[in-house]
Amino acid sequence: MSSLDQNQRLHPSCRDKTTVSSDSSDTCELAKQPLQGLKLASHAVLEKAQERGRLKCSKCGGSRMFFCYTCCSLLGVSLQEIPLITLPVKIDIIKHPNETDGKSTAIHAKILAPSDVTIYTYPCIPDYEKDEVVLVFPGPGAVSVQDMMQCLRDMTESRSHGSSDEPCIKRLKSEEVQGATHTAKNPESGNPDEAKGLESRVYPLQRVVFIDSTWNQTNKISTDERLQDLLRVELKTRKTCFWRHQKGKPDTYLATIEAIYYFLNDFHVHCLSQEYKGEYDNLLFFYSYLHSVVNKAKTAAGKC
Incomplete structure (x- = not known):
C-alpha cells in the first residue's frame, strides 16, 4: 500500500476546482491531482504494464491495456498484482447496450x-x-444515503401491514442504530434470535443498482418498470473527476466507478456507523492511475 501520513484525510471528494482559486495555474494544478490522499495499492504494476504497451486479448482479439473491457479479463497484469476488494453489499450494474465498453468505468x-x-x-x-x-x-x-436505511425499514414495515401508503415512522436515534449495529455484528454478545432481528433491521439492504450509460441515454433504463418501485438514492454533494465530462451536465453527475465508491464511502459512515479508513479506496485503483495518465498527456500537449 502507498504510504500515508496517519493524520491525512483518506477519502477527500473531488474538489470544485472553479471555486478553490482564481489563479489559472493553481486551478490547472488542482485539475491534475484531485484524487490525492487515497489509500491505494502501488501503481508500479500498471506503470510496468504501460511501458510494455497494449496486448492482444486471447478471447476476443482486441488490443487492450491492463484489462479487456469486453471479456472482463486482465492483460499484462496478474490477479495477484492487483487489489481485490470485498464489499458490504452486492452491486448490480445495468449497462446501456449502446454504451461504449472502452469508455465505461463499470469494468473497474x-x-x-x-x-x-x-x-x-x-x-x-x-x-x-x-x-x-x-x-x-x-x-x-x-x-x-444517510436516510436510505430508515426508508427501507419503513417500506418493509408498510408491506408487513399490508399498506404502502403509511407515513414514514420516526427515525431511530443514532445511538439506537449504533447499538443495534454492534449487536448485529457481534451476535454472540446477546440472545441469538434478538441479534438476528436487530441485524435484519440494521441491514435490510441486500443489493445496490447503478446505471452505466451516458447521461443522455439513462432515461430508458431509469424509467423501466422493473426499477420504478426501487428506492432512489442520490449522491448530491460529490463532484466528478472524470476526464470525459459530458457537456451540459452538472459536475455532480458521476462516472460509474465514482458513484459506487462514494456510495460505499457514505454507507460505511452513515449506515454501518463506522469511521471510514480507506476500506474501498482501491475501487479507484485503475481510475486514479488513468486520471493521472490523461492529465500528464494533456500537460504534455499544452492543453492544461
Missing part, C-alpha cells in the same frame, strides 16, 4: 470486486425485492 468495479459486482446489459434486469434493493440515480424523490 467488476475486476476489483469480482465476487460482489455483476454487470447486466439492458434490457436484462433481475427481479428485485423493492425493500431490499436501492437504485442510485438522481431525481425527484431520491433520498440521501
Whole structure:
C-alpha cells in the first residue's frame, strides 16, 4: 500500500476546482491531482504494464491495456498484482447496450470486486425485492444515503401491514442504530434470535443498482418498470473527476466507478456507523492511475 501520513484525510471528494482559486495555474494544478490522499495499492504494476504497451486479448482479439473491457479479463497484469476488494453489499450494474465498453468505468468495479459486482446489459434486469434493493440515480424523490436505511425499514414495515401508503415512522436515534449495529455484528454478545432481528433491521439492504450509460441515454433504463418501485438514492454533494465530462451536465453527475465508491464511502459512515479508513479506496485503483495518465498527456500537449 502507498504510504500515508496517519493524520491525512483518506477519502477527500473531488474538489470544485472553479471555486478553490482564481489563479489559472493553481486551478490547472488542482485539475491534475484531485484524487490525492487515497489509500491505494502501488501503481508500479500498471506503470510496468504501460511501458510494455497494449496486448492482444486471447478471447476476443482486441488490443487492450491492463484489462479487456469486453471479456472482463486482465492483460499484462496478474490477479495477484492487483487489489481485490470485498464489499458490504452486492452491486448490480445495468449497462446501456449502446454504451461504449472502452469508455465505461463499470469494468473497474467488476475486476476489483469480482465476487460482489455483476454487470447486466439492458434490457436484462433481475427481479428485485423493492425493500431490499436501492437504485442510485438522481431525481425527484431520491433520498440521501444517510436516510436510505430508515426508508427501507419503513417500506418493509408498510408491506408487513399490508399498506404502502403509511407515513414514514420516526427515525431511530443514532445511538439506537449504533447499538443495534454492534449487536448485529457481534451476535454472540446477546440472545441469538434478538441479534438476528436487530441485524435484519440494521441491514435490510441486500443489493445496490447503478446505471452505466451516458447521461443522455439513462432515461430508458431509469424509467423501466422493473426499477420504478426501487428506492432512489442520490449522491448530491460529490463532484466528478472524470476526464470525459459530458457537456451540459452538472459536475455532480458521476462516472460509474465514482458513484459506487462514494456510495460505499457514505454507507460505511452513515449506515454501518463506522469511521471510514480507506476500506474501498482501491475501487479507484485503475481510475486514479488513468486520471493521472490523461492529465500528464494533456500537460504534455499544452492543453492544461
